[in-house]
Amino acid sequence: MSTPSTVTAHSLFSDFDISLWKAGKNFRAYDKLGSHVIEVNGVSGTYFAVWAPNAKYVAVVGDFNSWNRGTHQLNPRWDSSGIWEGFIPDIGNGTIYKYAIDGPNGRWLEKGDPFARLWETPPKTASIVWDTYFEWDDAEWMENRTEHNGIDKPYSVYEVHLGSWKKPKGHESLSYRELAVELVDYVKEMNFTHVEFLPVMEHPYFPSWGYQITGYFAPSSRFGGPQDFMYLVQELHKAGIGVILDWVPSHFPTDAHGLADFDGTHLFDHEDPRLGFHPDWKSAIFNYGRNEVRSFLISNALFWLDRYHVDGLRVDAVASMLYLDYSRNAGEWIPNVYGGNENLEAIAFLREFNEAVYREYPDTMTIAEESTSFSGVSRPIYVGGLGFGQKWMMGWMHDTLAYFKNDPVHRSYHHGELTFSLVYAFTENFMLPLSHDEVVHGKGPLIDRMPGDEWQRFANLRTMYGYMYTHPGSKLMFMGGEFGQTTEWSIERGLDWSLTKYTPHKTLSKYFSDLNKIYKTTTALYEQAYDPKGFEWIDLGDHQNSILTYLRRGKKDDDTVVVINNLTPTVRNKYRVGVPAKGKYSVLLNSDDAQYGGTGNYEIKTLKAVPSEWNGRPYHIELTVPPLCTVILKQG
Incomplete structure (x- = not known):
């Protein structure tokens, strides 16, 4: 099939770009791959570029050509990069499209763009041509954010699922623009220093909480467009609040329009399920040893810091990346070249990711959700660490919740559960998390872990929070815990804000706000949190x-x-x-x-x-x- 005249052979890539991509070092690949509205020879249109090295044919299909895969074929580059590209005139922002791919085994696939900046609102699955232009108004924050994000600064983080924080319209979530008023005002009133958003990247299945991502470069269109999310970030910055995003480089879903089986082969993941399939989440595991996959992932990390002014990334499920036998029985995993269970390629990737982030954005923060005793997660790479800025202190969380669940009359026998954390408190830069994982899957809300009558339950909760905020390490609280949510978190219902009109919840909220204020204005509580x-x-x-x-x-x-x-x-x-x-x-x-x-x-x-x-x-x-x-x- 010949190239139609409506697709012009055009490239945004230099030879150097391609060499970096193939070497796993192109960390700004989003500038070239994906869809970009440009002008060629005075004609406005959209340039498309997609990595599909095993494809026999790639075309752009969409609403502009009635989804006809025979009219707008892309051109394979000559340099063995596996990139197909081309310029289509007279289409621009708002164009809905996918890539029609003829795989090596003769199967036709229709895939969304891995680098798309915007996707159709689920359950629709196409990509949308869009740009990330925005007139930012947060220069003061950006110029001075070292004062907010340094390791010797206070971190009191409010963890939020955007789609269920507040649902005043029944089952309908607030938009990014609405959150830019209501959430910003609330976080400021509660004196948190940062918010952490559960993954905002586009995901097809809402109940996955965002952890099954298909659109790594796009904020979910459920709540608005890219510029709307930028506006939310900007308004948080103007209110003096930092923004951390959950980032998921550990696995991806196998939806037909996503990264899995992208060009008819295991392009982004391993073919062998002992390496490429995650038994817990029934999802695919990235192939960290493949250069182009590292370029893709690290480009994605830098993209959010670059285009969205994000202040940090909390990396999900790091433990699952570090160990080849994670959640696997004997015979279900392949040892590394030394016979061990460490995933050497993932370890190298995490170090390279942290190195790139801190080199390009030294005033940001990376945080690992890592639940094992792996050594040096938040230690510098030059001393053999993984290079994260902070690590979740999962042991503290388990011991603390176990202790406070005991009736006070028995607590004298469990004293060591609270003191033990100080044995290892300074082995890492720890963040103390009371996260979303503690209020789901039948665990119930935090208030239900507290024994006694109503007064004692709230008094216990206040004391646990007081112990948390005076313990070494930064702090993280999942939404609802600050006012004593009484039901398990549900993304369908959202938080029960009506509780805050009742005295026990209203006074707890007042306490939490004051506790945050005392923490962030008392240098003794944070300046040497990791020393x-x-x-x-x-x-x-x-x-x-x-x-x-x-x-x-x-x-x-x-x-x-x-x-x-x-x-x-x-x-x-x-x-x-x-x-x-x-x-x-x-x-x-x-x-x-x-x-x-x-x-x-x-x-x-x-x-x-x-x-x-x-x-x-x-x-x-x-x-x-x-x-x-x-x-x-x-x-x-």
């Missing part, structure tokens, strides 16, 4: 009273706070706490205050240190410790 110098036990052994006391320190010598956690409903009268220096200690937080739903019966006034040894320190303070509470005292 042993930033934490010191006062008394970790008072298991009989179930009280934990410790110091948090900032970088200045006198920048210290004292933290007291009473983990039972028993009031502790004349309780002594050893302190590091003489002087006065004022109250930053008492979670038992009436304004937070506490008893309000145990006001703590400024305390003066007594020059008498206690807890191995030359001074101590004495106070009545309220029931089930966190108290934060500021030295000086």
Whole structure:
């Protein structure tokens, strides 16, 4: 079949671009691959380029040619890159299209564009020609975001599923533009420093929460277009809030229009299911050893940082990438060249990804969801680490929830569940996550893990949050936890905002807002979050009273706070706490205050240190410790 006259042999690629693509080093491939509205010889149209090295024929089909695969054939490049390209005049933004591909075995496929900037709203599956031009108005944030994203800055992250945060219209989600008002106002009011969005990339199956992606370069059209999502990011920045995106380079779905079987072969994944099929999610695993796949994935990571001004990427399911035997039985996986279970190609890819991100955007952050004891996840590449900025502290989350589930009368026997995390707290740059995974699949909401009557349940939750915010590491809270959502998260229902008119939920919300404010304005709680110098036990052994006391320190010598956690409903009268220096200690937080739903019966006034040894320190303070509470005292 000859090339139709309506497709012009035209290329945006230089020889150098192609050499980088083939070497796995073209990290701006989105500038050339995909669809781009350009002008050729004074004629406006769209240039298309797609990687399909095993195809016998590729054409662009769409609404502009009645989906006729015989009229707009692309041209294969001569350089063995596997890229097909061509220019079609007189079509532009809004054109709906797919690639018609004749595979090596004679099967015809219709595929969406892996680099498409916009897709039809599911269940429709075609790509749409679109650009990412936007008049940004967040220059102040972008020029100064090191002040927000540095490793010694506060990270209090609100994890959000955009489609179910609020559904005022029944089952209909808010749009990006509506979220740019309502979500921005709320996050600012609650004093979070960052939001983290569950994957916004286009995905065909809404109940996958976004973790089964087919359109890696497009925000989901369910809530608006690319510029609408850019506007949401911009408004968050203007409100002083950073934006982190969930990113999923671990697997992709096998939908007919997606990356799987793209040119009739296992192009993006491994052919052998022991390497290329994920048993947990019934999805395909990227072939990290293939150069072009690395170019695709790292280009995608940089694309969101570049075109969407995103401040960080939280990488999903890193553990599944690191181990060849992840969720597999003996005989269901292939050892590496050394006979081990480590996925050496994935490890090399993750290092290269982090290296590229921090080289190009040093004022951003990468965060690993990694649940194993793999060493050095958040350590620099030059010392053998993976190079992430932070890592989720899954052990802390499991131990903390297990501890607080116990009736307080039994907690003295479980004291070590709370102290154990400090044994390894500084082996990584940890983020403390109470994420979406903890409120799904029958686990119920966080408030349901707390024992006792209603007052005790809310007091327990306040204390758990107080312990979380004074523990070393950054913080992450999934939406709804901040006001005590009482039902398990459902993407169909959204959050139950009507609860916030009731006193226990309203006061918990007030507490969480104040806790965030105290955290982000108290340098002792974050400046040395990943340094042993930033934490010191006062008394970790008072298991009989179930009280934990410790110091948090900032970088200045006198920048210290004292933290007291009473983990039972028993009031502790004349309780002594050893302190590091003489002087006065004022109250930053008492979670038992009436304004937070506490008893309000145990006001703590400024305390003066007594020059008498206690807890191995030359001074101590004495106070009545309220029931089930966190108290934060500021030295000086």
